[in-house]
Amino acid sequence: MPWNDNSQGPWGGGESPWGRGQKNNNNGSGGRKDPPGLDELFNEVKKRLGGGGGGSGAGGDNGLNFGNFGVRGVLLVILVLVAGWLLTGFYRVQPDEQGVVLRFGQYVNTTAPGLHYHFPYPIEEVLTPKVTTVNRTDVGQTFGDQDRGVGGRANTNESQMVTRDANIVDINFSVFWRIKDAGDYLFRIADPVVSVKAVAESVMREVIGRENLEPILTEGRQRTEEQAQNLMQAILDEYQSGIEVTQMQLQKVDPPAEVIDAFRDVEAARQDQERLRNEADAYANKVIPEARGEAEKINQEAEAYRNRVVAEAEGEAARFEKILDEYILAPGVTRERIYLETLEQVLKGNNKIILEQDGGGQQAIPFLPLDRLMRQPNNQNNGAAQ
Template identity: 55%
Template sequence: MPTGPWGPPPSHSQPPDLEEYIRRLQDWVKRKYPGSNLSGKGIALLALACVLVWGASGFFRVQADEHGVVLRFGKINRLVQPGLSYRLPYPIEQALTPKVTRINRVDIGMRLAGDTRRVAVGEEVPEEGLMLTGDENIVDVNFSVFWRVSPERNGTIDYLFNVRNQESTVKAVAESAMREVIGRSLLQPILTEGRQIAESAVHELMQSTLDQYGAGILITQVQLQKVDPPQQVIDAFRDVQAARADAERVQNQAQAYANRVIPEARGQVAQIVQAAEAYREQSVVEAKGQAARFLHVYNEYVKAPLVTRRRLHLEAMERLFAGKDKIIIDADAGNPGVVPYLPLNELTRQTRRSTAADDMRRGELR
């Protein structure tokens, strides 16, 4: 940056000190012209130089990520677009150029080591992170809040003049909102599936509170970094979590067994019922058939009792002796001392052999 006898130009965020400029100019003249005394003309030139420097101090530049706000005697006068601009020198006008597109980050419950963009957790702050849940448990919460200047109309003005320390305000509101949300929640959901719900709730509550303050701040994201029980009881808590996982696993196994056994039992029941129904139908049909047959036989018996009785007797003998070797002996036939004997078995065999021999002869002849 170029410098003159009065030193480097002042920053736009700080008003120039005219007495300091004059002192630097006098020192520069003494160094250039040692032992010389300023005459009236020299004083006039010195005064003119001071006026030129004072007038030149009104130039300032607004960067692309900034908004320029010009104050005239401490009152808002106008907004300035990015680029090179001019304001009346101090103390008439003053320019403020806050960063309006930069995403700022505030960490609660922890302090990041080194680069603030890193997610790795550094030193923790228990007085910020320890919170009480709705079921009276203590949880250690570390989270980050990302924010920027609100892009709405007059957002930059609200950001500059409605809140004195914007970062401290965002941090206080974030901690308060998180404590409120955690205080309404149970421990187990927060540690498992309720993290996104908590982030969304804190985001909405923070934005609502900052809008009530007229802070001109837009919350872009709330990110939970860590949600754990306190360090003193984390081992015991992990044991409890492991026991719950085992219980859930056993329950799932029991449910799987039930899902397998119950359908099998229902299938067996249905099979037994169907078999019983089939047996019932079969028994009923057989009983009806036997009853019909008995009625038919009875009707024939009524018409001819002797014939029917003899036919039934013969049919019974036929069923009884069918497929068995039979020998008939008649005790009332023949002379005394002679046993009438009819070898039906031998006759049957001879008949079968003769029939087989006839069949073979017929086959040979053919």
């Protein structure tokens, strides 16, 4: 008896395990609708796949028949799926990224920006971290997203350091870094941000421990930054971290709060000293060139006077030699000429009165003050001017 032949089943009254019979809509009489058998279900599936109907009886086909779809269609679908899966292996690395290829989770190589191919997932996968973004790590002060650059919470455990002369200095500084090698960055160190901060704090403590307090507070800040940056880069390279430190910047360098007022007074006095020194240097730079210029002027004038006197003396000597030659040739004429030239030089610019020596000159008034009469108009002009 088939399993669905339960007209006299254990539920009695012709009931099935699915409940009581339902009315037949065709004839209106009461009856039961039995569930389909396994053969009927199998035949229905074969029909939907394109095969013909029929059970396990004669003329039926017990094998799986795909009908018009066929084996070729199934293979075509499989090939299309495989081709689509293989095409998912193409990937693009942006100019600000590096591609890190993993094969079954193990690092294989690093690819440059551009279009590349790898075996599709789950055989290989690619990570593309940003390598041009400059990251910032602060030590000694904790900043939030809203107050970065404005202020933060001080962390004295990180900021207070001891100098070589056994003084305590409170330092806040920032480290700017970027990814140099994405493969090393992702797989050589567990937590890059924590590692950068720990190395930066350790390096700064070492550099501060080699310096006295005064240079750190005044002119030694840039030297401290450079030394700390170089030492930190060397340590990160030794760790093969794939990180490049681009800049290390001291934000605040102060003595402890208990003595900060006294240090500020000292710093103000040092600034006044520097200002006065600069003013003195400026005055010296002004006066010294002027004095040097005046000295050079006097030297040049003296040199010119010397050259002029020497030239005049040489000229007079040459003139005397020529006169001597002429005197030897004609003594009388030369003597008279020298006498006349001497009178010309002596009487030049003086008032002169000429009287005749013959009888006509006797008629002149001997006491007539001609020289005073000639000077009188000049005296009157001077008095009028006063």
